[in-house]
Amino acid sequence: xxxxxxAHQLGLSPTTxxxxxxxxxxxxxxxxxRVAEEAVRLGYRPNIxxxxxxxxxxxxxxxxxxxxxxxxxxxxxxxxxERLDGEDIDILVSPMAEQETRDEIQIYxxxxxxxxxxxxxxxxxxxxxxxxxxxxxxxxxxxVHGRSETEVPHAWLDIDNEGAIRRxxxxxxxxxxxxxxxINGGAGYTFSIHRDKGYRDALxxxxxxxxxxxxxxxxFTDELGFRFARSLxxxxxxxxxxxxxxxxxxxxxxxxxxxxxLVVGRDTSVIAxxxxxxxxxxxxxxxxxxxxxxxxxxxxxxxxxxxxxLLGGRPADEIHELWPxxxxxxxxxxxxxxxxxx
Amino acid sequence: xxxxxxAHQLGLSPTTxxxxxxxxxxxxxxxxxRVAEEAVRLGYRPNIxxxxxxxxxxxxxxxxxxxxxxxxxxxxxxxxxERLDGEDIDILVSPMAEQETRDEIQIYxxxxxxxxxxxxxxxxxxxxxxxxxxxxxxxxxxxVHGRSETEVPHAWLDIDNEGAIRRxxxxxxxxxxxxxxxINGGAGYTFSIHRDKGYRDALxxxxxxxxxxxxxxxxFTDELGFRFARSLxxxxxxxxxxxxxxxxxxxxxxxxxxxxxLVVGRDTSVIAxxxxxxxxxxxxxxxxxxxxxxxxxxxxxxxxxxxxxLLGGRPADEIHELWPxxxxxxxxxxxxxxxxxx
DNA sequence: GGTACTTGTCAAAACGATTTCAATTTAATT
DNA sequence: AATTAAATTGAAATCGTTTTGACAAGTACC
Numbered sequence: 175x176x177x178x179x180x181a182h183q184l185g186l187s188p189t190t191x192x193x194x195x196x197x198x199x200x201x202x203x204x205x206x207x208r209v210a211e212e213a214v215r216l217g218y219r220p221n222i223x224x225x226x227x228x229x230x231x232x233x234x235x236x237x238x239x240x241x242x243x244x245x246x247x248x249x250x251x252x253x254x255x256e257r258l259d260g261e262d263i264d265i266l267v268s269p270m271a272e273q274e275t276r277d278e279i280q281i282y283x284x285x286x287x288x289x290x291x292x293x294x295x296x297x298x299x300x301x302x303x304x305x306x307x308x309x310x311x312x313x314x315x316x317x318v319h320g321r322s323e324t325e326v327p328h329a330w331l332d333i334d335n336e337g338a339i340r341r342x343x344x345x346x347x348x349x350x351x352x353x354x355x356x357i358n359g360g361a362g363y364t365f366s367i368h369r370d371k372g373y374r375d376a377l378x379x380x381x382x383x384x385x386x387x388x389x390x391x392x393x394f395t396d397e398l399g400f401r402f403a404r405s406l407x408x409x410x411x412x413x414x415x416x417x418x419x420x421x422x423x424x425x426x427x428x429x430x431x432x433x434x435x436l437v438v439g440r441d442t443s444v445i446a447x448x449x450x451x452x453x454x455x456x457x458x459x460x461x462x463x464x465x466x467x468x469x470x471x472x473x474x475x476x477x478x479x480x481x482x483x484l485l486g487g488r489p490a491d492e493i494h495e496l497w498p499x500x501x502x503x504x505x506x507x508x509x510x511x512x513x514x515x516x
Numbered sequence: 517x518x519x520x521x522x523a524h525q526l527g528l529s530p531t532t533x534x535x536x537x538x539x540x541x542x543x544x545x546x547x548x549x550r551v552a553e554e555a556v557r558l559g560y561r562p563n564i565x566x567x568x569x570x571x572x573x574x575x576x577x578x579x580x581x582x583x584x585x586x587x588x589x590x591x592x593x594x595x596x597x598e599r600l601d602g603e604d605i606d607i608l609v610s611p612m613a614e615q616e617t618r619d620e621i622q623i624y625x626x627x628x629x630x631x632x633x634x635x636x637x638x639x640x641x642x643x644x645x646x647x648x649x650x651x652x653x654x655x656x657x658x659x660v661h662g663r664s665e666t667e668v669p670h671a672w673l674d675i676d677n678e679g680a681i682r683r684x685x686x687x688x689x690x691x692x693x694x695x696x697x698x699i700n701g702g703a704g705y706t707f708s709i710h711r712d713k714g715y716r717d718a719l720x721x722x723x724x725x726x727x728x729x730x731x732x733x734x735x736f737t738d739e740l741g742f743r744f745a746r747s748l749x750x751x752x753x754x755x756x757x758x759x760x761x762x763x764x765x766x767x768x769x770x771x772x773x774x775x776x777x778l779v780v781g782r783d784t785s786v787i788a789x790x791x792x793x794x795x796x797x798x799x800x801x802x803x804x805x806x807x808x809x810x811x812x813x814x815x816x817x818x819x820x821x822x823x824x825x826l827l828g829g830r831p832a833d834e835i836h837e838l839w840p841x842x843x844x845x846x847x848x849x850x851x852x853x854x855x856x857x858x
Numbered sequence: 859g860g861t862a863c864t865t866g867t868c869a870a871a872a873c874g875a876t877t878t879c880a881a882t883t884t885a886a887t888t
Numbered sequence: 889a890a891t892t893a894a895a896t897t898g899a900a901a902t903c904g905t906t907t908t909g910a911c912a913a914g915t916a917c918c
Contacts (some may be wrong), residue, residue: 176874176875177874177876178874178875185897186897187896187898187899188874188875188876188898189876189877189897190896190897190898191895192875192876192877193876193877193897196876198877200895200896200897201895201896201897202895202896203898205896217629219626219629219630220630220873220874220875220876221569221630221631221873221874222630222631222632222875223565223568223569223574223631223873223874223875223877224569224873224874224876225874225876226565226569226875226876226903227565227568227569227873227874227875227876227902227904227905228876228877228902228903229875229876229877229903230874230903232565234608239590239593239594239597244795245590245793245795247589247590248581248586248587248589248590248611251581251609251611252581252611254611254612255581255611255612255765264606264608264609264610264632265604265608265609265610265611266576266606266607266609267593267607267608267609268597268607269590269593269594269596269597269606269607270597284561287559287561288561288564289563289564289565290562290564290606310888330820338914341631346523357663389752389872393794394795394796395794395795395796396795396796396797396800396801397797397800400800419895422795422796425767425796427802429801429802431804432802436897449766451582451587452735452737452739453586453587453735453764454738454764454767455737455739456731458738458739458742458768458771459771460774461769461776473576479785509555518904518905519904519905519906520904520905528867528868529867529868529869530868530869530870530904530905530906531867531868531906531907532866532867532868534905534906535867535906535907540907542865542866542867543865543866543867544865544866547866547867561905562906563903563904563907564905565903565904565905566873566904566905566906567904567905567906568873568905569873569874569875569903569904569905569906570872570873570905570906570907571873571905571906571907572873650896665905666890677910694891
């Protein structure tokens with residue numbers, strides 16, 4: 175059913191119908207009412223591609239999913255959906271295939287210059303991020319989830335990774351731990367760098383030397399957590415505490431600790447960063463997991479909101495949001511074993 | 517840069533340029549070459565929305581993400597991306613918000629009648645699924661990931677849930693287990709029903725009575741696994757084996773077993789269904805987890821492939837694919853404890 | 859050299875909406 | 889009743905492509 179036909183059936187012109195449906199003021203309330211009702215009854219819906227062409231708006235927000243299919247991604251999207259519900263804006267996901275033939279920059283470039291999306295959300299930025307420079311050059315609105323030091327102005331929403339890890343580490347130090355290992359995210363990402371800094375600052379504050387062998391960078395998999403924790407626990411002196419970058423690495427650490435016959439929360443303390451997943455909760459782990467917590471779903475919702483503001487004309491360099499992170503202490507953290515205290 | 521301007525710069529007509537870029541035969545190789553080169557050099561790219569309007573194709577495949585933000589979803593999408601890489605087809609994700617104002621059917625309806633997508637992938641179907649009937653009525657190509665008994669013809673790709681669980685259960689029976697609990701997916705979904713059937717058939721084969729108290733339905737969360745396993749393990753006689761519907765529920769079961777001072781693989785056997793995630797592997801669990809395995813990422817890739825075939829004109833009722841599921845035995849399964857044997 | 863057939867090119871007509879600008883109707887005021 | 893202002897409506901232009909049908913130039917054949 176096309177506009178022309180629909181309008182004809184109503185005995186109105188396409189113009190009036192279009193106006194009635196888009197809520198323009200110059201159409202009488204009575205007419206608007208009738209049009210709205212009939213549209214539902216006859217099942218008329220504007221062809222989105224015609225609308226897009228004429229308005230120049232794509233009606234979609236783009237998100238490029240990392241090559242590794244991070245498990246956090248869907249939660250973030252659910253959050254976006256919550257905000258976008260009823261807005262008539264789609265989420266266009268361009269996942270990068272494992273062995274992608276195009277490079278990342280090309281994907282962004284295509285997304286924008288072909289007019290597929292009105293705005294883009296950039297995940298896992300680096301301090302110097304080429305994507306940000308590209309999007310700025312292309313003049314498309316975009317929001318960075320995380321932060322970057324790229325010189326061009328850009329809107330961002332980030333959590334206080336540095337503060338979170340500093341507090342987590344400090345807390346462990348308070349408990350008497352001295353050899354604290356950290357499982358960070360992939361090297362080079364801003365959030366990893368911030369976490370590194372939080373960790374090192376906490377140590378420095380107490381005058382404890384930084385030992386690079388206690389830190390590892392990598393993807394958030396249970397395997398990384400297990401292998402790294404396992405190999406450290408075999409050494410002597412072994413670390414008495416771990417800071418894990420994600421729930422998955424924490425699972426790996428728990429396993430490693432157990433497999434050495436040690437007990438989490440007594441022999442080895444663990445704090446992880448928890449993005450709050452419905453399917454895996456820190457509270458429920460045994461022992462329950464102390465965590466720095468920040469809902470990635472809430473971040474998704476807010477991100478969508480900020481993008482809408484961006485599309486509404488709010489300047490990008492005005493949008494900088496840094497969320498504090500909760501530290502929730504549970505059973506996985508306890509005083510350092512006496513023999514390990516210095 | 518628009519087609520008209522671009523063509524003018526080349527001294528050609530828009531027609532010729534368009535044809536050259538879309539690979540039509542009636543343009544000389546020399547011209548085509550030149551056009552292609554200049555397009556790259558000048559950065560011309562057709563406005564996708566104009567193309568969509570005139571061709572009537574949306575250039576996107578839709579997927580509606582469940583309300584719960586299932587963690588399997590992103591893996592499936594990565595698989596799709598792998599196949600779609602280079603096809604110039606997007607993935608449009610419509611996640612349902614937690615408290616969605618529209619109902620599910622409306623989402624599908626909007627997606628299709630407004631011309632946002634060329635095809636749709638339906639997840640988690642039910643035996644009698646209204647969405648399938650709707651999509652058939654609307655005449656849009658769609659592929660069901662899973663199966664349904666809905667009377668209208670439809671393309672589907674599914675794994676052999678029934679066979680997988682039957683074999684898993686049979687194997688546990690072979691090991692002497694008699695009280696075998698099962699954590700299934702949400703009630704009402706076809707895959708849950710198939711799994712139930714596989715479970716019951718295996719029992720029946722040995723003449724073992726089905727005990728409904730040993731089965732639970734619900735979302736795949738660690739919490740469900742933990743609570744259910746925990747409460748069963750408190751009873752007497754307690755089950756000696758668990759069949760878990762997912763890796764997450766398996767984690768919960770492991771915890772429950774441990775928290776009762778029991779040992780997985782010795783006192784309590786566990787088999788789970790493993791969709792193969794990069795961030796959480798059955799092999800790495802301690803003890804390593806016996807599992808029925810089928811890569812959901814591979815399914816995503818194949819699904820995309822089948823959708824392309826559908827779009828290419830292959831009839832839907834010709835596309836029915838049932839994938840076998842591997843059963844991989846590891847350390848979490850062992851003989852039933854002697855005292856529990858009947 | 860004329861006919862027939864390719865090839866390569868182009869002008870113009872879609873595609874289905876929105877929006878500008880002008881025209882009409884209705885209401886309000888004198 | 890005439891004039892003016894306000895409220896509705898509509899015709900036509902527009903968005904940036906693809907594609908149809910026509911046309912010219914080049915090649916092959918008799």
